[in-house]
Amino acid sequence: MNTNIEKCVNIFKKDKRYDIIFEKFKKKISNTDKIEGSILIKNPTKDIRRAIEGLLYFKNFKSQDLHINVDDFKRVLVELGYEDIDLKELTNRYFGKVILSNEEKKKRENIVIENFFSKLREKFENSLLKEEFIKQYIELVRENYFDKGKLKEQEEELQKLYYCGMAIYDRFIAETPIKIAFLGEKITKDPHYFDKGIKGNLLVKLLKIFNNIEVDENLSETEKAQEVFYQSKIEVNTISNYVTAFGIRLFTKAGEIKAYSEFIKDKFLYNIPLEHLKNVVKVETQCSSVFIVENEMVFVRLYEHFREKKDISLICTSGQLRLASLVLIDLLSKENCQIYYSGDIDPEGIGILNRVIEKSGNRVIPWRVNLETYSKYEKNENPISEISLKKLDSIKDTRFADLILAMKDIQRACYQESFIKELINDIENL
Structure with missing residues (x-):
């Protein structure tokens, strides 16, 4: 070990006011791998100024900031008897580690x-x-x-x-x-x-x-x-990931899944897990149109109203788009049937509908999710949050443009339950 350099390090480490000089040296090594030129100490405290002026006694610092020439610092080392010390090595020893350039x-x-x-x-x-x-x-x-x-x-x-x-x-x-x-x-x-x-x-x-x-x-x-x-x-999760339906027949390569045909025969609604859908190659509906709703209570109301009156096909997404829902909608879009989708008129509901449209194309028609319905029916008294409203910015379908402008202005949601009569009338008239 070079005892001479260790003595020099100890001289400076005894006085913490010199830390700022070695921090500047460290920065020079990081930037250029050299310690040369000058360093700038901006607006030092009186105590630090006094220490540096005492070290560099032959310098007259007139400005508020201290500009220290590296060669002046080297001359001080020589006068202290440390003429052979390399500044990089001194800085490394001061910090107890090798300082690397960037x-x-x-x-x-x-x-x-x-x-x-x-x-x-x-x-x-x-x-x-x-x-x-x-x-x-x-x-x-x-x-x-x-x-x-x-x-x-x-x-x-x-x-x-x-x-x-x-x-x-x-x-x-x-x-x-x-x-x-x-x-x-x-x-x-x-x-x-x-x-x-x-x-x-x-x-x-x-x-x-x-x-x-x-x-x-x-x-x-x-x-x-x-x-x-x-x-x-x-x-993943092929059992609890399901979609609720009524009046939709499912077929695998082996033929129709009889369990669902029995539900239809007895006019029961049913849940279809993703586990069953993964082998389905074809679906059939009871009429040329399929009606998809977001809200479970709205779905049940439509089911109860039409189960004995009219052969219809219904789907409920339960307020979200589970993978099972997307798979069934994808199967339906491949058939020669029209898909009507209705949800809550709020940013989340419009976002889900927009996603279904993007995946299924022109087969999906927005059902009562428009400015006319939004303007006509009662709104929730609680305002839509700014975070939720921001979601509307990602929806580019021009069919929602006027509705989105109104929603941003009014900042209230309109839920499916408000216009359930309109949904019933639409199905009866189709």
């Missing part, structure tokens, strides 16, 4: 990053994955996901990315869906590995990018995940 930090960081991806590649090379997939996946992670902050937990991060890559490859080459618990068991030996949390969210994010899946940003995180998984041949 360029050097970046070089070292890049080396760590490259080592990280080399290790990730090594993990995949022992698997049966095709080289082109490994290359594509690693580039995907590098460009769209990689978090430098995660390098501190490198082994854990490598394992997560490895398992996600294996899961994506499994679904990439698969022809049939798999339930997420069995995917977890197959890839990690833990059926709950991809269920939720950081690991599940990471798989969703990487699947979304890899498969170029677009999802509505207004959806909840759970709904986004369900759609990404569904499009990636991964089944």
